[in-house]
Amino acid sequence: MELTFYSLSSGSSGNCYYLGNGSHGLLIDAGISATSVRKFLGKMDIPMHTITGVLVTHNHIDHIKGLEVLTRKNSLPAFTTRKIWKSILTPHISITKDCIREIHLKQKFRLAGYEIEAFPVCHDAPETVGYHICAGDKKFTIVTDLGHICDTAAPYIKAANMLVIESNYDEEMLTNGRYPQFLKARIKSDHGHLGNHQASSFLAEIINDDLRNICLAHLSRNNNTPEKALITLNKAFSARGIVLNAKQHIMVLNRDVPTEMIRMAESDRLS
Ligand SMILES: [Zn+2]
Ligand SMILES: [Zn+2]
Numbered sequence: 001m002e003l004t005f006y007s008l009s010s011g012s013s014g015n016c017y018y019l020g021n022g023s024h025g026l027l028i029d030a031g032i033s034a035t036s037v038r039k040f041l042g043k044m045d046i047p048m049h050t051i052t053g054v055l056v057t058h059n060h061i062d063h064i065k066g067l068e069v070l071t072r073k074n075s076l077p078a079f080t081t082r083k084i085w086k087s088i089l090t091p092h093i094s095i096t097k098d099c100i101r102e103i104h105l106k107q108k109f110r111l112a113g114y115e116i117e118a119f120p121v122c123h124d125a126p127e128t129v130g131y132h133i134c135a136g137d138k139k140f141t142i143v144t145d146l147g148h149i150c151d152t153a154a155p156y157i158k159a160a161n162m163l164v165i166e167s168n169y170d171e172e173m174l175t176n177g178r179y180p181q182f183l184k185a186r187i188k189s190d191h192g193h194l195g196n197h198q199a200s201s202f203l204a205e206i207i208n209d210d211l212r213n214i215c216l217a218h219l220s221r222n223n224n225t226p227e228k229a230l231i232t233l234n235k236a237f238s239a240r241g242i243v244l245n246a247k248q249h250i251m252v253l254n255r256d257v258p259t260e261m262i263r264m265a266e267s268d269r270l271s
Contacts, residue, residue, distance in 0.1 A: 009036070011221065012221065031063040054079065059084060078101065116134075122148060123147060144218045162213040162264055164217050167194065168218050170224045174223040
């Protein structure tokens with residue numbers, strides 16, 4: 001089965017990602033308005049009716065801003081754990097009851113023809129998950145908000161053929177930037193966000209021929225640039241003598257606008 005990934009928006013002002021197989025698809029998070037979701041899907045000729053659900057990672061506004069309207073207007077089910085639902089369903093946000101679907105950590109379920117598993121990551125929300133999604137022998141993992149590579153996430157990242165991983169801040173920019181100390185400490189903490197060096201050194205450890213696509217995600221507007229994220233990763237690879245093969249690609253996901261689609265075809269052979 002084909003894996004098509006399309007980032008509609010990635011970063012602290014809004015996260016929304018599409019994963020599809022040619023006929024059906026799903027969204028991961030809805031941190032942009034429902035209007036923007038429809039518009040950005042339309043750009044790629046993805047009809048709304050082919051979306052079968054939304055997987056939600058946690059309750060921060062940059063991941064759920066459009067969830068209420070998107071689910072209600074499209075009668076779209078949204079999936080996350082009981083603890084995350086509890087943190088989302090506040091007096092300010094009411095999700096239509098019929099759209100609420102509860103899932104359990106590390107228990108596989110099916111949606112859009114994919115086998116999906118949520119796993120816990122360390123982040124400063126009541127609970128935060130990453131998703132591991134299998135399409136036949138192709139595996140996709142997404143971890144957009146995590147303070148460090150925790151043991152609960154590492155195996156799913158290592159198993160990915162297509163990986164979306166946070167590379168939130170450049171350590172120097174954050175340290176020397178204008179954020180107040182408490183915020184800098186929060187971002188750098190084990191329950192904050194993943195910096196360029198943290199993401200890069202882990203990727204340099206785990207890179208293998210079957211990890212075909214690496215998407216650096218959730219970049220900070222104030223404390224990072226796409227160039228710095230890429231340079232840090234390339235340096236980490238060079239330091240270990242790692243040379244990517246012709247089938248391996250790295251890209252940085254855009255913050256406020258969609259990023260070009262990535263396709264892993266059924267015929268793409270893994271070793
Ligand atoms: Zn976020
Ligand atoms: Zn967050």
